[in-house]
Amino acid sequence: MDKYLINGGKVLSGEIEISGSKNASLPLLFASILSDEKITINNVPDLKDIQTCCSLLEVLGVSVIREGSTIHLCGKELNSYEAPYELVSTMRASVLVMGPLLARIGKAKVSLPGGCSLGARPINLHLDFFRTLGAKVNLIHGYVEIECGNMNGTDYHFDQKTVTGTMNALFLAVLTPGTTIMHNCALEPEVVELCLLLKSMGANIRGEGSETIIVQGVSILHGTEYRVIPDRIECGTIMIAAAITYGKIRLKSCNPKHMTALMRKLITAGVDIEYDHEGRTISIDAKNKYNGTSISTQPYPGFPTDLQAQYMALMSLANGTTIITENIFENRFMHVSELKRMGANLIIQGNTVVVTGVEYLSGAKVMATDIRAGAGLILAALRAKGETEISRIYHVERGYEHIEKKLSSLGASIRRVIE
Numbered sequence: 001m002d003k004y005l006i007n008g009g010k011v012l013s014g015e016i017e018i019s020g021s022k023n024a025s026l027p028l029l030f031a032s033i034l035s036d037e038k039i040t041i042n043n044v045p046d047l048k049d050i051q052t053c054c055s056l057l058e059v060l061g062v063s064v065i066r067e068g069s070t071i072h073l074c075g076k077e078l079n080s081y082e083a084p085y086e087l088v089s090t091m092r093a094s095v096l097v098m099g100p101l102l103a104r105i106g107k108a109k110v111s112l113p114g115g116c117s118l119g120a121r122p123i124n125l126h127l128d129f130f131r132t133l134g135a136k137v138n139l140i141h142g143y144v145e146i147e148c149g150n151m152n153g154t155d156y157h158f159d160q161k162t163v164t165g166t167m168n169a170l171f172l173a174v175l176t177p178g179t180t181i182m183h184n185c186a187l188e189p190e191v192v193e194l195c196l197l198l199k200s201m202g203a204n205i206r207g208e209g210s211e212t213i214i215v216q217g218v219s220i221l222h223g224t225e226y227r228v229i230p231d232r233i234e235c236g237t238i239m240i241a242a243a244i245t246y247g248k249i250r251l252k253s254c255n256p257k258h259m260t261a262l263m264r265k266l267i268t269a270g271v272d273i274e275y276d277h278e279g280r281t282i283s284i285d286a287k288n289k290y291n292g293t294s295i296s297t298q299p300y301p302g303f304p305t306d307l308q309a310q311y312m313a314l315m316s317l318a319n320g321t322t323i324i325t326e327n328i329f330e331n332r333f334m335h336v337s338e339l340k341r342m343g344a345n346l347i348i349q350g351n352t353v354v355v356t357g358v359e360y361l362s363g364a365k366v367m368a369t370d371i372r373a374g375a376g377l378i379l380a381a382l383r384a385k386g387e388t389e390i391s392r393i394y395h396v397e398r399g400y401e402h403i404e405k406k407l408s409s410l411g412a413s414i415r416r417v418i419e
């Protein structure tokens, strides 16, 4: 299995471009199912999850042509409504085909995703929404089979905020007759981007970015061209890389507005940050040791769960004690035991981790368990004394575009070893 070998202790400095967002790209690509006209998506990152998404679209009959960071799609020849186990089990976000398939051809058969290293991750709210609009849902042989009955827009309240649940609901509502009013929607920028793409295809949506989204169904959607927003999680990970190595980094092609929760915490911890909304840059200067600053993960605009592991690596070297509370996923502390192997002082108490800052971490053999846990280990390794060997890096490569090249360009000693 391929690995990263990292020699810690280098101060990172320089400039870096932030890639397009993985979690914004996926729903935009799946939107191609909704129309028989051409869709072009620009600024798509080169990642394993994007390849899985394109393979799934091809299985369904969507034509996919990739030219660098641009993907051209056409759903004219859509000829299947089944998302097979093999693809859904490698990428849970495959469930995002459900809404578009139901909207376009009235049925979907999708392998039910099991739990993952983050927890049980049910999709009951997605299914509940489909049922409320009039669909019939059955679970047979590990597959969810959904068929549209007499569909009509209605009022729906999500019991809990869900990012992909809100997206699946939008996909179905845009082509369902009548008005659908959705309450307690997710506010994440990736949801807003999906609304803007759908509107550019002819959908009638109001309220994106607020908790109540109102959709007036239309009968047909058209082709469009759309650019993916910068990846706020890659951006946050690089910001933390600057802080943990006492480095000085200028991040370009990013959106400072999406980074407010992390910026507030880093500034409180003692890191110097400047940002320019118009120029789309963030500059981090981290000369000094920083102070423990507690966080609690929340849906957007709160502190993102997808930066919790990276932030924990940072706080494991801070002055004093930090409390890290995970509120989104029940099992997102798999990185704790790996960071402890590197010398971090971490105690798990329910959904919180008490972090007592240590003077140094030491390189060790560790294992990535999911995309962001792997990123947290990379950050710890950048500051650790000696060499860290990180295995199972296929997790990291699902979500970070050429991370070893990007970090090397900033002065990190990181090598990708093929075994």
Ligand code: EPZ
Pocket (backbone or CB within 6 Å): 023, 026, 093, 120, 121, 122, 123, 124, 125, 126, 127, 160, 161, 162, 163, 164, 165, 186, 190, 305, 306, 328, 329, 330, 371, 372, 399
């Ligand atoms: C999205 O996952 C992201 N994935 C995740 O990114 C991210 O961690 C998560 O949102 C939270 O921000 C994509 O965008 C592809 P949720 P999603 O539904 O939509 C519970 C990464 O590393 N819930 O908002 O699956 C759920 O169990 C990843 O890039 C239900 O109970 O997350 C969780 O506790 C991993 N029933 C909470 O809601 C449901 O039907 C929020 O999950 C749906 C969700």
